Amino acid sequence: MIRPALPLLLALALVLMAFGAVMVGPFGLSPGDVLRTLVGQGDPQATIVIWNIRLPRVAAALLVGAALAAAGASYQALFRNPLVSPDILGVSAGAGLGAVAGIFLSLPVAAIQASAFVGGMAAVGVVTLVAAAVRGADRTLTLVLVGVVIGALAGAATSLLKVLADPYDQLPAITFWLLGSLASVTSADILPALPAVLVGLVPLALLRWRINVLSMGDEEARALGVEAGRTRFLVIAAATLVTASVTALAGVVGWVGLVIPHVARMLVGPGFGRLLPVSALIGAGYLLAVDTLARTIAPVEVPLGILTAVIGAPFFVVLLSRGRRGWA
């Protein structure tokens, strides 16, 4: 088998894709331009385009894609359900509400991002607290159902703010944010998100074997020696941190966390030790490709969420019709 080589190949492909993505755009660059600029000998215009515009955007796309796919793979294993996406516990709805509130209050960009992050974390926090208070029933099912409820509440609050928002100035900004975009991303935006994503990925990587065991179900995991409640809490906290950080950066980008782990599972199987890195690599490449499309196929930017849905939805239908597994 060539299993160990696959992540390496993917990483190599990713580097080539990133290089290509830096070249394309309204200000076209040759491979030579890019290489010269990267070693500090490009002409001033290319230097500005590459360092201030293209590279931050490429890096953001890689980060967001990798983070969403990794979080999706974690949530799917945890909830024992391949149809779960990273926003199952309301992180997107909460982050959306946070960002919309920030835009509504005309806060600066950094504050809007912070508000989105806090909203996403808070939504999942409320979900876990409410689910813990509801006793008796199946814990995983309770979590998912409470997630739906809190997500709907946050969605209602977001709608209210949209109605109240200034239709000429704030409403377009809100709509754009809720559809996801990397159009205005700068290095300063990426810097806070990067360490948060890394901090979230560490426990997921360390717990990779226990996450496999958890996907056999709570009771069995406990019988096998795993403190299921504590481990699940840690995985939810880590995956939520990862999702909220990139949602604050890019807005609500759907479908990546749902679809990419499927592709990764087809390639390397469900073992989480292989699934996590391969999901992250494919997710990074996928979102880089989609974002590059988003900024090049039309004279105006296409919101990311629209493209990921247009590509993701039919793809997912194909997956569903091929697989035989439904709800666990």
Added chain:
Amino acid sequence: MGMMLEARNLSIGHGKTLVGRGLTLSVAPGEVLCLLGPNGCGKTTLFRTLMGLLPPLAGQVFLGDRPISTRTRAEIARRIAYVPQAHAPPFPFEALEVVLMGRTARLGAFGQPGRTDRATALDAMDHLGIADLAGRNYAQLSGGQRQLVLIARALAQEAPLIVMDEPTASLDFGNQAQVLSRIAALVSGAVEDGRSVVLSTHDPDQAFALDARVVLMHRGGILAQGAASDILDGPRLSAVYDMPITVETTTSGRRVCLPAVS
């Protein structure tokens, strides 16, 4: 010698629903204990309580010399291996990966199974005659094969006590006989090295086949306990299953239970 597992005057149930009460039983090293009773008599609830997965409503479970509630899940898992009824997981793990999960309690919190764990897992599969299934997709195995994989996982756990919840319940006739004969072989081998096996069943013939000590359950209580040949007779079984049952001896000397069919 001290008891491996002991339940003292246990009341079991979920929340406010009482499923059984006054349950006192113990498992000695090197013993095969068969929990026998009709469906719905509380066997599974008792199992979950005995393994510390469900808190008792009253009374206490002792694992070794300490209450099970004071032990961590990993401590319990190193002493009790659980074989659930065969199920299909949501993801297509390889059979060997499923068996390897039995090693979890012996790994650190962030540990991964290593080479020796793989060897132990493959040994366990080999022991049950299913080494050829190692690379197969667990989700696509037959019910009997899956049950054997789960038993191999319990062996790989290397716990002195193995608990099996109706190991043949969802299997067809041939698979039932096959799994039962492997369990019988396993039990006699395990008992020789001082391990104990507790299994539940609704089929009294299995208690005879395994020559087990029997705890006969009826409506959430214990009706009788003792050697299968001593306590399993027509009147008791008729009372438990609520229909006339006779126990007969075949020409080969095996005892079988026969429900009266009118």
